[in-house]
Amino acid sequence: MSQVLVITSGKGGVGKTTTTANIGTGLALYKQRKVVMVDADIGLRNLDVVMGLENRIVYDLVDVTHGLCRLKQALIRDKRFENLYLLPAAQTKDKTAVTPEQMEKLCDELRKEFDYVLIDCPAGIEQGFKNAIAGADKAIIVTTPEVSAVRDADRIVGLLEASGFEEPKLLINRIRPDMVKRGDMMSIDDMIDILAIELLGVVPEDEKIVVSTNRGEPAVADESSRAGQAYRNITRRIEGEEVPLMTLEEVEPTFMDKLRMLFGLKNRTAKGDGAKWTF
Amino acid sequence: MALDPVVIKGTRDGITIIIERYGDFERVKNFIYEKLESGKDFFAGGTARVKVKNGFLSDEEYMKLEQLLKNYNMSLKKQPYPRSYIFPEQYRSPILLLKRTIRSGQKISYKGTVVILGDVNPGSEVVACGDILVMGVLRGMAHAGADGDISAIVAAFRLQPTQLRIAGVISRPPEEKQEVPRFPEVARLKDKTIVIEPYYQLNFNSIKRKQEGIK
Ligand SMILES: Nc1ncnc2c1ncn2[C@@H]1O[C@H](COP(=O)(O)OP(=O)(O)O)[C@@H](O)[C@H]1O
Ligand SMILES: [Mg+2]
Numbered sequence: 122m123s124q125v126l127v128i129t130s131g132k133g134g135v136g137k138t139t140t141t142a143n144i145g146t147g148l149a150l151y152k153q154r155k156v157v158m159v160d161a162d163i164g165l166r167n168l169d170v171v172m173g174l175e176n177r178i179v180y181d182l183v184d185v186t187h188g189l190c191r192l193k194q195a196l197i198r199d200k201r202f203e204n205l206y207l208l209p210a211a212q213t214k215d216k217t218a219v220t221p222e223q224m225e226k227l228c229d230e231l232r233k234e235f236d237y238v239l240i241d242c243p244a245g246i247e248q249g250f251k252n253a254i255a256g257a258d259k260a261i262i263v264t265t266p267e268v269s270a271v272r273d274a275d276r277i278v279g280l281l282e283a284s285g286f287e288e289p290k291l292l293i294n295r296i297r298p299d300m301v302k303r304g305d306m307m308s309i310d311d312m313i314d315i316l317a318i319e320l321l322g323v324v325p326e327d328e329k330i331v332v333s334t335n336r337g338e339p340a341v342a343d344e345s346s347r348a349g350q351a352y353r354n355i356t357r358r359i360e361g362e363e364v365p366l367m368t369l370e371e372v373e374p375t376f377m378d379k380l381r382m383l384f385g386l387k388n389r390t391a392k393g394d395g396a397k398w399t400f
Numbered sequence: 401m402a403l404d405p406v407v408i409k410g411t412r413d414g415i416t417i418i419i420e421r422y423g424d425f426e427r428v429k430n431f432i433y434e435k436l437e438s439g440k441d442f443f444a445g446g447t448a449r450v451k452v453k454n455g456f457l458s459d460e461e462y463m464k465l466e467q468l469l470k471n472y473n474m475s476l477k478k479q480p481y482p483r484s485y486i487f488p489e490q491y492r493s494p495i496l497l498l499k500r501t502i503r504s505g506q507k508i509s510y511k512g513t514v515v516i517l518g519d520v521n522p523g524s525e526v527v528a529c530g531d532i533l534v535m536g537v538l539r540g541m542a543h544a545g546a547d548g549d550i551s552a553i554v555a556a557f558r559l560q561p562t563q564l565r566i567a568g569v570i571s572r573p574p575e576e577k578q579e580v581p582r583f584p585e586v587a588r589l590k591d592k593t594i595v596i597e598p599y600y601q602l603n604f605n606s607i608k609r610k611q612e613g614i615k
Contacts, residue, residue, distance in 0.1 A: 246505075268522075272504045272522060272523045273504070275503045275504035275505075275521050275522070275523065276503060276504040276505040276523065278503055279502075279503030279504065279505060279506050280505075282500075282503075314537075315519075315521055315522070315539070317501060317519065
């Protein structure tokens with residue numbers, strides 16, 4: 122039974138493309154799944170660059186939906202990872218070049234051939250977002266531990282709920298345990314408190330992501346990368362395996378965290394009386 | 401907006417008295433009395449019919465009304481049962497119950513009271529002409545009594561709004577970071593400022609008042 126997953130966020134630059142590339146590679150490399158990654162960020166493509174496949178593009182998504190080529194002609198097979206394919210976005214055309222109906226049709230066609238169809242969603246909540254979610258069954262929402270990113274993620278959850286998506290999953294990217302420890306960064310708990318959706322995984326901030334992005338080699342294949350390890354775990358969770366969350370293995374809990382866990386308390390204390398607010 | 405409890409309409413052979421029954425009978429009677437008194441000559445004589453919305457009149461009340469009308473030479477037209485017309489529509493404070501979390505970018509506007517079984521997240525807005533009750537965490541903007549009701553309240557299991565408004569008063573939490581109380585709170589207007597009080601305290605006070613009343 123194949124799945125169509127959309128990787129979305131609302132805010133740009135939080136790691137949607139990185140996540141799509143790593144999950145796609147992870148599922149193909151470690152789970153021998155037949156995977157296609159669809160770059161729905163039309164006009165701002167970069168999934169091909171992150172995958173190091175830029176120089177092999179001939180046709181793109183818009184060409185397929187407009188009937189200028191057959192689907193098979195536009196699919197790029199990744200020679201390093203068997204079963205991994207990319208459907209690139211057009212760089213020149215804009216987002217209105219495709220309709221949600223066309224995307225839905227495309228996803229259903231891909232569904233016949235692949236175990237997983239991963240859709241890399243553009244930022245924002247406009248046409249491009251609507252296109253990207255049109256054919257998807259499930260959604261992964263990526264956020265970073267920033268107030269604005271979480272706010273946008275919440276917006277996306279609301280929109281997904283309104284379009285009938287059940288239980289979108291949360292991926293927290295670029296967490297820095299040291300900063301969380303100092304109280305300078307939102308904690309995982311803070312984010313889950315607000316978003317109230319299931320956590321798929323936590324990916325730490327990792328220089329190796331930058332290196333691998335520039336080389337066009339997803340970090341998930343790098344055994345020494347911590348972010349890669351996080352993505353390997355996420356891959357397994359998508360496959361339905363129970364893998365303990367990264368929190369404890371990746372993010373060293375502080376003494377206070379341990380205490381809190383012990384007593385089931387959060388980082389708050391009660392205040393005696395109601396504060397009088399000022400205008 | 402205070403609705404008149406009674407509307408009197410002229411008919412061919414007299415008047416029709418339409419009673420909006422959600423107050424006490426004395427108020428209704430007084431209102432009719434004032435109306436009749438101010439238009440003595442106009443109303444004298446003829447038949448009166450009574451219609452009751454949102455409730456009914458007891459036989460005793462009916463008789464009192466008959467007595468009153470007699471003073472103006474009007475006879476209350478005997479009506480077969482039922483004498484009351486119960487309208488299913490709520491007049492005062494309709495309630496909107498939302499069993500979900502209100503997320504960033506979403507806005508709820510309602511002419512009555514809003515009850516939310518979920519959170520109100522940052523970046524969202526809840527505007528109600530009546531009260532606002534949040535059974536989860538209120539982190540967004542809430543405006544109760546939006547059309548001017550200064551008795552409106554905002555109550556939440558956890559009250560951490562970005563901004564609060566009651567009637568025409570706007571308030572926001574203190575700038576400096578504060579410990580977040582871990583109990584339900586209620587916001588209401590007191591001397592044109594919004595005050596936040598623990599829910600249990602509010603409850604305690606009202607219980608105390610009741611006890612004192614009994615003494
Ligand atoms: N876990 C991480 N650690 C370090 N850098 C990261 C991480 N995730 C993403 N980045 C960097 O952040 C930038 C934006 O990521 P990208 O996946 O293109 O975001 P989006 O597709 O959401 O716009 C890229 O330069 C990427 O290398
Ligand atoms: Mg991207």
